[in-house]
Amino acid sequence: QDSVILHGTRAGVRTLTLNRPDKLNAANDELLLSLTTALQAAEADDTVRVVVITGAGRGFCAGQDLGDVSGRNMTFTEHLNHTYNPLIRTLRGLNKPVISAVNGVAAGAGASLALAGDIRLWAQSARLIEIFSNIALVPDSGSTWLLPRLVGYHRAFELMALAERVDAAEALRLGLCEHVYPDGTFADEVQAYAERLAARPANALKLTKQALNAALTSTLDDALDQEAALQQLAGDHWEHREGVSAFKEKRAPQFVRE
Numbered sequence: 001q002d003s004v005i006l007h008g009t010r011a012g013v014r015t016l017t018l019n020r021p022d023k024l025n026a027a028n029d030e031l032l033l034s035l036t037t038a039l040q041a042a043e044a045d046d047t048v049r050v051v052v053i054t055g056a057g058r059g060f061c062a063g064q065d066l067g068d069v070s071g072r073n074m075t076f077t078e079h080l081n082h083t084y085n086p087l088i089r090t091l092r093g094l095n096k097p098v099i100s101a102v103n104g105v106a107a108g109a110g111a112s113l114a115l116a117g118d119i120r121l122w123a124q125s126a127r128l129i130e131i132f133s134n135i136a137l138v139p140d141s142g143s144t145w146l147l148p149r150l151v152g153y154h155r156a157f158e159l160m161a162l163a164e165r166v167d168a169a170e171a172l173r174l175g176l177c178e179h180v181y182p183d184g185t186f187a188d189e190v191q192a193y194a195e196r197l198a199a200r201p202a203n204a205l206k207l208t209k210q211a212l213n214a215a216l217t218s219t220l221d222d223a224l225d226q227e228a229a230l231q232q233l234a235g236d237h238w239e240h241r242e243g244v245s246a247f248k249e250k251r252a253p254q255f256v257r258e
């Protein structure tokens with residue numbers, strides 16, 4: 001395959017691999033638009049329960065392909081609205097869990113992509129750099145929204161202003177990733193984790209994502225109302241009946257129907 005996005009599906013896990021390894025998977029328009037389309041296809045495919053985004057080679061994503069910028073017939077604003085913003089909106093709005101599997105360096109918009117997943121798994125050698133200020137740009141692709149919510153305003157500003165590298169231990173400490181795995185077993189660990197997630201109740205996880213995303217910008221009152229509405233949808237679903245039956249029958253619930 002020589003596509004900029006590789007697609008693979010195993011045990012309900014759709015893995016999308018950014019595939020420009022010679023440039024540390026720097027993002028050109030083809031890669032960004034293809035990734036958005038691939039996410040939409042994963043959403044529409046009922047056999048897909050979890051999506052993994054990772055990178056080919058030693059990098060995760062080095063952000064915007066800087067070879068692609070000069071001579072572009074779009075303003076920066078037009079470009080973001082055409083490429084990065086639809087990607088981040090699609091990813092964050094996906095009704096299925098998305099894992100950012102950060103196998104190597106994640107810089108600029110690549111760092112935004114690394115942070116945007118619902119679950120962030122890192123290889124030991126991965127690092128994240130809010131690198132935009134090195135080329136005198138503003139952090140984009142959702143970084144200005146997400147990073148201060150993760151680490152607070154001041155740490156976010158420092159990371160953005162100095163473009164310091166965050167290694168895996170620091171990322172874990174700061175809450176920028178959930179787990180770190182050895183480089184040698186990273187792909188297997190990611191698949192195993194994703195399969196564990198794929199066995200969970202898909203409808204309940206979809207509603208949980210919706211509730212959490214809404215709550216990030218809502219009041220407590222709104223969140224309570226939202227929980228009450230979404231709980232009805234969860235409680236009416238067969239998954240809930242299966243979970244309760246399994247508990248009573250002292251067996252593992254079966255949330256995947258063939």
Ligand code: T3D
Pocket residue numbers: 022023024026027062063064065066067069076079080105107108109110129131132134135137140
């Ligand atoms: O609308 C808009 O366009 C605005 C949107 C902006 C979003 C952004 O993401 S802005 C930020 C853009 N990204 C960067 O500024 C990062 C540039 N890359 C680096 O600073 C370094 O490559 C890294 C710190 C990420 C990794 O360093 P290192 O030493 O591990 O690798 P390297 O040797 O620098 O890179 C390996 C190759 O990848 C190299 O090619 P070569 O010399 O072997 O032929 C390098 O040029 C290429 N590469 C890395 N990043 C990019 C890239 N080529 C094009 N664009 C890149 N972003």
